[in-house]
Amino acid sequence: MTTDVEASSADLRERMVRGLVARGTIESPDVEAAFRTVPRHRFVPEVMAADAYEAPEAVFTKHATDGRPVSSVSAPWLHARMLEAARLARGMRVLEIGSGGCNAALLAEMVGPGGSVTSVDIDPDITGRARRLLDETGYTRVRVHTGDGAKPLADAPPGGWDRIIVTTGSADLPDAWFSQLADGGRLVVPLRFRGLARTFAFAWEGAHLRSYTTIVSGFLAMQGQSAHAPRVVQLADAEVRLTVDEGQPADDLALRTAFSASRCEKWSGVHLTGSEGLLPRLDVWLAGTLAPYGRLRATQGAAERGLVGWVLGTGAAAVWNDESLAYLALRNAPAKPGYFELGAIGHGLDREDLAVTLTDALARWDATARGCGEPVVRAYPRRGTEHPGGVTIEKPSTRLTVS
Ligand SMILES: C[S@@+](CC[C@H](N)C(=O)[O-])C[C@H]1O[C@@H](n2cnc3c(N)ncnc32)[C@H](O)[C@@H]1O
Known part of the structure; x- marks a missing residue:
């Protein structure tokens, strides 16, 4: 029954x-x-x-x-x-x-x-x-x-x-x-x-x-x-954080100091609509192209107080060096209604150069990868004999590439 x-x-x-x-x-x-x-x-x-x-x-x-x-x-x-x-x-x-x-x-x-x-x-x-x-x-x-x-x-x-x-x-x-x-x-x-x-x-x-x-x-x-907990660099206490994985070097104090200094903005001329769903793909592609690469995340409060530019809740691609950093940001495209423009915001002594590193990568993605579907990840066992060239993401047992 x-x-x-x-x-x-x-x-x-x-x-x-x-x-x-x-x-x-x-x-x-x-x-x-x-x-x-x-x-x-x-x-x-x-x-x-x-x-x-x-x-x-x-x-x-x-x-x-x-x-x-x-x-x-x-x-x-x-x-x-x-x-x-x-x-x-x-x-x-x-x-x-x-x-x-x-x-x-x-x-x-x-x-x-x-x-x-x-x-x-x-x-x-x-x-x-x-x-x-x-x-x-x-x-x-x-x-x-x-x-x-x-x-x-x-x-x-x-x-x-x-x-x-x-x-x-x-x-x-x-x-x-x-x-x-x-x-x-x-x-x-x-x-x-x-x-x-x-x-x-x-x-x-x-x-x-x-x-x-x-x-x-x-x-x-x-x-x-x-088990592996990611390393988090607090750029503005817990409100703005940079996630750094795979033991990539990052100086907490220097990056914090850089973030508290003035910023520059560079816009790339690369446009998106909200419905294309391309940002998750772009993030993976950038993670396999840039080194170092991490994710900047900010609370709603930090965004409202203007501590960061427009970044999505899932975070933004970020690059850094000893004393500067830059992250990917969005704005409503000037003179292109319904579109967003991608760009970069930089902080610290090398802010201009790092922001250009990001906008150059955005232009390369737009020209070569944007229309190619999901980026391909390859995983090589570190105990094997194959050594891929280019940017590699180093894990304890495996080495990843993205193309
Ligand atoms: C999302 S749940 C599994 C969902 C499940 N397969 C389902 O039917 O939807 C994740 C599980 O992974 C287990 N887990 C975490 N680390 C593990 C490990 N090293 N080996 C085996 N299980 C692990 C956790 O105990 C947890 O129960």
């Missing part, structure tokens, strides 16, 4: 699936079928079924004692985008890192009874929760392990995993993900680099990985062996 709760959750699920298909988030019939089958609300009993299906963001399922969220079940749109990017097929052997239960169930639907899904989480509370919910919903064949997903898994299949799906924000690609990924395998991973966060789907290109899909997304940071 179908209860009212099940009937209404089935309606909610159907509405969610239709919405995801209508918006183009779900593209393939297999992903659509998996979403129609998995009872998402049973994996987030912490919230009402309507929130499970309709909330546009993740549902947090565990908080640390200081209130920080440490685990969640990701939003439906993000599950869908990552499943599409993974290009799964029946019979595949899949490793999921970070266990909410829901995504593992979707993966199990996609690979079918002939495939296998193993989910690893570092937190025993989370694996206990995932195991219980997967059993209650009938996904008993999903294996759940407690452990650090950055380390090799003892019971990886011979030849490696066909897919590794990481669902926690990583600052590196540990060796295990290269060595345990099968020939022809694909890795989907939320990666932080130079203050940016993107989820990439990678496939092998010889001995390194090449991205073929980029998703703008935020994830809870990875814990354990690969």
Whole structure:
């Protein structure tokens, strides 16, 4: 007998699936079928079924004692985008890192009874929760392990995993993900680099990985062996901050002093409309072109008091040297209604030069990369023998390039 709760959750699920298909988030019939089958609300009993299906963001399922969220079940749109990017097929052997239960169930639907899904989480509370919910919903064949997903898994299949799906924000690609990924395998991973966060789907290109899909997304940071907190330089207390990753040198006091001095503005003649959605791509392209590169972020209050130019909430590309810095800014394009113009604001002794470094890069992007789709990220294991030229982003286990 179908209860009212099940009937209404089935309606909610159907509405969610239709919405995801209508918006183009779900593209393939297999992903659509998996979403129609998995009872998402049973994996987030912490919230009402309507929130499970309709909330546009993740549902947090565990908080640390200081209130920080440490685990969640990701939003439906993000599950869908990552499943599409993974290009799964029946019979595949899949490793999921970070266990909410829901995504593992979707993966199990996609690979079918002939495939296998193993989910690893570092937190025993989370694996206990995932195991219980997967059993209650009938996904008993999903294996759940407690452990650090950055380390090799003892019971990886011979030849490696066909897919590794990481669902926690990583600052590196540990060796295990290269060595345990099968020939022809694909890795989907939320990666932080130079203050940016993107989820990439990678496939092998010889001995390194090449991205073929980029998703703008935020994830809870990875814990354990690969945990890495970004360095933050406070330019104006906590109100204006510069995020510096990968050990790039930055003198806190000198940059703070530079920021408190007068500024210059340079405008590039490069225009955008709000609807083009090009800024996230530009940010990744600049991160692979400029060195050093970081992200300047400012509070609303700092913006209102004129401490910074017009920067978006997600932050602005920034460059610096020993005693000066410059960051990317926007303005309404003079004499071009409906358009924004990109430019740079510089502070410190070398403010003019650094601002020109940014505006020159903007002009190069406009001329050579703007129409080329998502920038391509390549990931080279540092233990390998390949050494790419140009600007490289140095991680403990991997070296990234962007083109
Ligand atoms: C966003 S949640 C996972 C979402 C889940 N896959 C779902 O169904 O939506 C991220 C999880 O990653 C886990 N995690 C963090 N660092 C980890 C690590 N080094 N190895 C394995 N799991 C880790 C956290 O404990 C947390 O439960």
